[in-house]
Amino acid sequence: MPSLATSAIICAVRQHGEYGAIARLLTPGHGLLPGYVRGGRSRAARPVLLPGNVVMAEFRARTDDQLAGLTVELAHSRAPLHGEPLPAAAIEWSCALTAVALSEGTPHPALHQALSGLLDAVEAAPAARGWAAALVRYEMLLLAEMGFGLDLTRCAATGEAVDLAFVSPRSAAAVSRAGALGYESRLLPLPPFLLEGGMGDWDQIIDGLRLTGFFLERSILTDRRADVLAGRERLVQRLKRAVA
Incomplete structure (x- = not known):
């Protein structure tokens, strides 16, 4: 990803050095992407780099293995x-x-x-x-x-798809009331x-x-x-x- 411009949701930000920040953004087409924001700890940047904000982001890196430089422009603020x-x-x-x-x-x-x-x-x-x-x-x-x-979709014990009321913590599968009889306390509602x-x-x-x-x-x-x-x-x- 040498260069990419996309909308994105700010998911996490952490301080990097005295003035910069590393942000992790969720993009529509490329998933979660990190980038280094120069001046990301500044007074102007902090209200932009808030989780939940939507930004127009531009990532630039020389190689795919390099942490990209990131610039962001606020598109929608959820700061309040x-x-x-x-x-x-x-x-x-x-x-x-x-x-x-x-x-x-x-x-x-x-x-x-x-x-x-x-x-x-x-x-x-x-x-x-x-x-x-x-x-x-x-x-x-x-x-x-x-x-x-x-x-x-169906009960792990009976195979039926009706009256499903629990989930097995072991199998992560649904269990019906009939299938759970006597074991309700071991199951998740x-x-x-x-x-x-x-x-x-x-x-x-x-x-x-x-x-x-x-x-x-x-x-x-x-x-x-x-x-x-x-x-x-x-x-x-x-x-x-x-x-x-």
Whole structure:
């Protein structure tokens, strides 16, 4: 990728040296890409290099192995949401998850579209009722894109596709009420909205976050990513307080 100009979502930024920053951006056609922003710690650059912002990005590198130089122009700012605890936690978590989970340079157009839609939903309804279910679905999609998708098509025990109410933590497959009889406490609840569509009530959303969180932690967010998991826990606790 010697040169590339594209729109992108800022997912993560870290300081590099005294004045610069390394940003990781999710692009529609090239997946997650890193770049060095000269002056990225400046007063002018900081409001642009915020997770969730949409930018027009230009990457320039001499070779494919070199970290590209990156210039960005703000296309859409979500900076005001970073001052509100609940939407800020949602933006920071979804972007951090994306930056940690994806390998660089692998296209994930469905994830880009889904993350963009999720961030739009957070912006449209900061109180969470309009985006909490979308967050669960985004985590489900990311698991599937990473090769750890859940099989919710039929019961792992009976083979039937009716009355699915649980997920096996071992196989990541759905289990019906009949198939789960006597083993319910060992299984994860499967919220109906993941099968039927719709928004789901708050109990279902919390069950959905518990479900996706289990598989994210087991399969993607391993030991070296404890700080990212802490961000997710902050979000979940804020959601629980918001609906209490």
